Amino acid sequence: xxxxxxxxxxxxxxxxxxxxxxxxxxxxxxxxxxxxxxxxxxxxxxxxxxxxxxxxxxxxxxxxxxxxxxxxxxxxxxxxxxxxxxxxxxxxxxxxxxxxxxxxxxxxxxxxxxxxxxxxxxxxxxxxxxxxxxxxxxxxxxxxxxxxxxxxxxxxxxxxxxxxxxxxxxxxxxxxxxxxxxxxxxxxxxxxxxxxxxxxxxxxxxxxxxxxxxxxxxxxxxxxxxxxxxxxxxxxxxxxxxxxxxxxxxxxxxxxxxxxxxxxxxxxxxxxxxxxxxxxxxxxxxxxxxxxxxxxxxxxxxxxxxxxxxxxxxxxxxxxxxxxxxxxxxxxxxxxxxxxxxxxxxxxxxxxxxxxxxxxxxxxxxxxxxxxxxxxxxxxxxxxxxxxxxxxxxxxxxxxxxxxxxxxxxxxxxxxxxxxxxxxxxxxxxxxxxxxxxxxxxxxxxxxxxxxxx
Numbered sequence: 001x002x003x004x005x006x007x008x009x010x011x012x013x014x015x016x017x018x019x020x021x022x023x024x025x026x027x028x029x030x031x032x033x034x035x036x037x038x039x040x041x042x043x044x045x046x047x048x049x050x051x052x053x054x055x056x057x058x059x060x061x062x063x064x065x066x067x068x069x070x071x072x073x074x075x076x077x078x079x080x081x082x083x084x085x086x087x088x089x090x091x092x093x094x095x096x097x098x099x100x101x102x103x104x105x106x107x108x109x110x111x112x113x114x115x116x117x118x119x120x121x122x123x124x125x126x127x128x129x130x131x132x133x134x135x136x137x138x139x140x141x142x143x144x145x146x147x148x149x150x151x152x153x154x155x156x157x158x159x160x161x162x163x164x165x166x167x168x169x170x171x172x173x174x175x176x177x178x179x180x181x182x183x184x185x186x187x188x189x190x191x192x193x194x195x196x197x198x199x200x201x202x203x204x205x206x207x208x209x210x211x212x213x214x215x216x217x218x219x220x221x222x223x224x225x226x227x228x229x230x231x232x233x234x235x236x237x238x239x240x241x242x243x244x245x246x247x248x249x250x251x252x253x254x255x256x257x258x259x260x261x262x263x264x265x266x267x268x269x270x271x272x273x274x275x276x277x278x279x280x281x282x283x284x285x286x287x288x289x290x291x292x293x294x295x296x297x298x299x300x301x302x303x304x305x306x307x308x309x310x311x312x313x314x315x316x317x318x319x320x321x322x323x324x325x326x327x328x329x330x331x332x333x334x335x336x337x338x339x340x341x342x343x344x345x346x347x348x349x350x351x352x353x354x355x356x357x358x359x360x361x362x363x364x365x366x367x368x369x370x371x372x373x374x375x376x377x378x379x380x381x382x383x384x385x386x387x388x389x390x391x392x393x394x395x396x397x398x399x400x401x402x403x404x405x406x407x408x409x410x411x412x413x414x415x416x417x418x419x420x421x422x423x424x425x426x427x428x429x430x431x432x433x434x435x436x437x438x439x440x441x442x443x444x445x446x447x448x449x450x451x452x453x454x
Contacts, residue, residue, distance in 0.1 A: 009034040015189045037184045071168070071209065074112015077265060077274045078105070080303075081236060081249050083257015086168070089207040090256065091200050093174075093229065095214045096238030101247055101265075101272060102213050104139065105238065106170050107132075108271055111141030113168055119145050121166035125152040125176030125186075139271040152178045152186060154195045158202055171199060172213040174228070196228055229253065240267075244360040246281065247272065251301070261301030279306035279417055282359040288387065292379030295390045295419070296371030297410040298363050304406070304413040306390070308358040309368065311375035313351045321349060327357030328372065329364055336372050336395060343399035343446060346380055367404040369395040370423065373446055374453055383454050388420035391449070399445045403427040414438065423449060 009018045012035055014028035024031050070085030079085050082092070096102045103124075110120045124132055132148045147164060151157055154177050161169060171177065177195035178186040185191070196212065203210040212232065229235050233255045240247035249263040264275040275281050283306055287293055292311045297304050309328075316322065325333050333355055340346050353376060357363055370393035378385055385391075392410060394402040404410075407428045414422050415438045426442030443449045 006038070008037055010037050010189045012187075012189055015193070035184075035188065037188060037190050038182070071113065071118070072116065073109040074115060075109055075274060076276075077249065077263030078109055081251045081257075081261045081263040081301075082234065083254055083261070086209040087233075087256045088209060089204050090234060091203045091210045091212065091232045092234040092236060093212045093214055093232040094236045094238060095216050097216055099242065100238050100240055101267060102238050103127075103135070103172055104271055105249070105265075106172060106211060106213060107136055107139055107141050110146055110168065110170060111136075111139070111143055114143040114145035117145070118167040119147065119164070120168040120170070121147045121149070121161065121164060122170045122172070123157055123160075124148065124150050124172045126173060141271075152176050154179050154198050158198065161202060161206070161208065166208065168209050168211075169199075169203070170211040170213070174212045174214050192228060196231055200231055239360075239362070241360045246275065246360055248361065258301045261303070262305075279304075279413060282307050282361065283417070286358070289384045291382050291384045292375055294371045294375040294378060294385060296363075296368045297390060297392060297414055298361075298365060298368060299406050299410065304410045305361070306413060306417055307361050307363060307368075309363075309371045309375045310356045310358060311372070311379045312354040313348065313376060313379040314354075315350060316352045322352040322354075324352075324354045326355065327360070327362045328355055328368070332364075332366075332369070333372060335397070336369055337376065339395060339397060339399055339446070340373060340376065344377070344450060346377065348376070348380065351380065366394040366402075367392055367410075369393060370401060370443075370446070370449060374449065377450060377454070381454060385453055386421065388418070389453070390414045390419050390422045391453070392422065392424045393443065393449075394425070395446060399447065401425045401443050401445055401449065408432060411438065411440070423452060 009021050011025040011028065011030065011033045013030040013033045014025060016025050016027040018034065021034050025033055070087060072085045073079055094102055110122055113120055122132065128150050129148050136142050147166060149160060174192055174196060175187045177191065179191055179194045182190055182194055199210055234251065235253040237250045237252060238247060239250055245266050247265040247267055249265065251259055251261045253259060264278040265272040266275050283295065286308050294309045295306055296309055297306050323330065323334060337348050337353060341348055371391045373395060374385065374391045392404060394404055396402055403425045407424060411422055419438065421439045421441065423441050423443055426444045429440055429442035441452055443452065
């Protein structure tokens, strides 16, 4: 063993380091994730060279800046999530479950940028160039401006970038990259961290937008250290169920745009298609006159989306009723069920409650609280809501309905989709101007909402 290296044990889930082997990681709580690695105490030569350039601090007023220049990916939903396009020198991390469509999205985005006259480089550590050719032919994304290579050596990739000088770089995936300076295997925490650092320094130095494709673990986090998310400028998650046709691209961090922005895609035979009107897509198969079905409006970034909340309350013979929740926060639903029992007198302890957000969407904002209560009450009473009714509002522990944000934008989307009546917090209604012909009803507590709905 060299003198400039030492042995450490590193958690392969979160990157926690310990001087000895541990059965359970004290940081993330995972079991059997510590692996012995050799950690170089001396920095790698390539990073040492990049950091050695002396730079003097300058006044922010002396920096020349003509305007924000963004590069369009050719996919409108992708540009929306990025905040309008790619910023030169940005580094973007795209995570998602295996087989969800990350590589397909990247290849289609590269095809759109190549049609705009940009030279793009696609580096794959998982597929051969012939396999990439087969997939590009299926997606109809072939172009002479798309350069492809199968390589895992980061030093060789940086050399190719210096010689080819592409306008956009894609690394698929970061878990397969390998630095010869480190003795650990590809995919380990030290390899992922070192590879990402070298690619980040190259992106900032050459102003080349760089995409890093990353796999996710069982709990939904990006595999590798959490430091990887702090290093990049933008973190995107590609969500969806393999059994559903819709895929959602969600921004959870963006230094150059709005966070929590989403883009909706539909998986088809020849790749991903944009869904221009997600509200119409999610409500297309909504049953009419069915108890337990309620429409609510959720803000995803700067765009309102109408979703269908479904609830089923059925009696149970067991002592502990089941609470099965899909697409919503389990703790939030349990809190609202307790409020309904206390303030409305509905004895739900003897009922199993199942809830789902149709279309595979995930809703976490409190503005859907009133919709959740209305859906559960509708199923419990076996009475459907009136046609064309949308329910909005945040609910507190005392049963009061609190104000929500962006209410004008939500109501405009509700009216555009053809709904005739909207229940919203009374405090929001007092501050709103008249909007079209839609009927607005203000509610102060959940008891008033039940009287209006049923």
